[in-house]
Amino acid sequence: MLSLVTLRPSTSPKLSPSPPPLAASLSSHSHTLLSLSSSRRRHRRRFRGGTLIVRNIDAAQPYDYESKIAAINNSYSKLKIGIIGFGNYGQFLAKTMVAQGHTVLAHSRSDYSRSASKLGVSFFSDPHDLCESHPDVILLCTSILSTEPVLKSLPLQRLKRSTLFVDVLSVKEFPRSLFLQILPPDFDILCTHPMFGPESGKHGWGGLPFVYDKVRIGNCESRIKRCDDFLDVFRREGCRVEEMTCAEHDRHAAGSQFITHFVGRVLEKLDLENTPINTRGYESLLNLVDNTSKDSFELFYGLFLYNKNAMEQLERLDLAFELVKQQLFGHLHGLLRQQLFGCTEMVDRVAKKKEIKLISDVSQNAASQNGSASTAPQSSANSERN
Structure with missing residues (x-):
């Protein structure tokens, strides 16, 4: 006989059979479509009556903003630029150079490795290592007073023989004579002065003056092109580029830049303050004090000491x-x-x-009349004698 077993309801939870993989995929896909559809409806309601403009950023399409900028940068030659002196001004220039696609190296007495890393710059604590990387351009961004000792400390023998040396000092005859005195004759020399800084150029360089003097550039086509490629860094940003001799620059700068700094520091000693009735002229004076006080006294002293026209x-x-x-x-x-x-x-x-x-x-008129009267009788007497 067969024993009958009493069937009792199970106390364990019932598990629904898991759907096959294809069904799960379709279910997930339909859920995604529903969420996208509802999102589109929300956006339609939100932008009803207006135009929704989408700028594609990641894909390199013809209408992509980044691809256009990249195409412009690729049309220019790329340089390897070694910046000596990576303080505020060196970092200010490096940011634009990296954005243009140039390879930028840097060396400074202080450790700016973190700042360099954020900017995409390779930092070298030892100048020998930087020079052994053979940069096309050595860009001196030191202070005026420290230029000579820094230049003399560089291992020039580790550089390529035709390296281009560039300075950005606010005086020009001083670095010109220094370069000609210290650098080997095979090195190219370009003296420049970007007449703006991190404050005046923070919103772009368009229309700002840039002065240069090709002190010594080799006749080789590649060296001429390298110099022009460096100047293109500033032309591409819209600078007002002007060629001028170092002597002419210092003559103009003494009457403009040095006087501006001097007057700004004199006004700073007056402790000028904002008032409820500031005029535009007074606002200009306050701005002058603000701009000049942000520069170091070392710069101001260098403008005076190394420009022979400043004393005049x-x-x-x-x-x-x-x-x-x-x-x-x-x-x-x-x-x-x-x-x-x-x-x-x-x-x-x-x-x-x-x-x-x-x-x-009156006396002069009387004398002249008397003189003419006295000569008349003499002439008549002479005529009678004759």
Whole structure:
């Protein structure tokens, strides 16, 4: 006989059979389509009546903004640029050079390896290692006062014989003579002055002045092109590029840059403050103080010490200051005499001079008339004798 077993309901949870892989994929796909459809409906409701513009960033399509910039950068030759002195100004220039696709190396006395890494720059704590990388260009971004010792400390023998040396100092005759004195004759020399900095150029370099002097560039076509490729760094950013001799630059800079820094530092000593009734002229003075005070005294002193025209401009400024003071005090003196004596001494002097001049003119006319009258009888007497 067969034993009958009592069937009882199971107490274990019922597990629904898992769907086959294809069904799961279809279910997930339909869920994704539903979510995308609802998202599109939401976007339609949100942008109803307007135009939704999508800029493709990652794909290199003809309408891709990044691909256009990359195409422009690829049309220019790439340089390997070694920056000596990687402070604020060196980093400021390196940022643009890296963005243009150039390979940038850097060396400085201080450790800027972290800052260099963020900018995509290879930092070398030892100048020998940088020079052994054979950069096409050595760009000196040191201070004016430290340029000579830094240049003398570089292992020039580890560089290529035709390396291009460039400076960006605010004075030009000093680095020119220094380069010609220290560098081997095979090295090319380009003296430049980007007349802007991290503050004035933070929103772009368009329209900002850039001065250069090709002191010594070899006749080889490749060396001429290398120099032009470096100048293209600034042309591409829209700088107002102008070729000028170092002597001419220093002559102009003494009357503009040095005087600007001097006046800004003088005004800084006055502790000028904002007022509720600032005029535009006063705002300009405050901006001048703000701009010049951000530069180091070392830069200001270098502008004075290494530009032979600076002393002449300082003397002219001192003379102009005294002339304006004399003009003010002269008018004040005349006003006080008018209040004390009822008339100005200047008016009395002018009236006296007019009287003397009138008497002198009358006497001269009388003398000339007497002379002509005395010669007339003599001429008639001579005619009678004849």
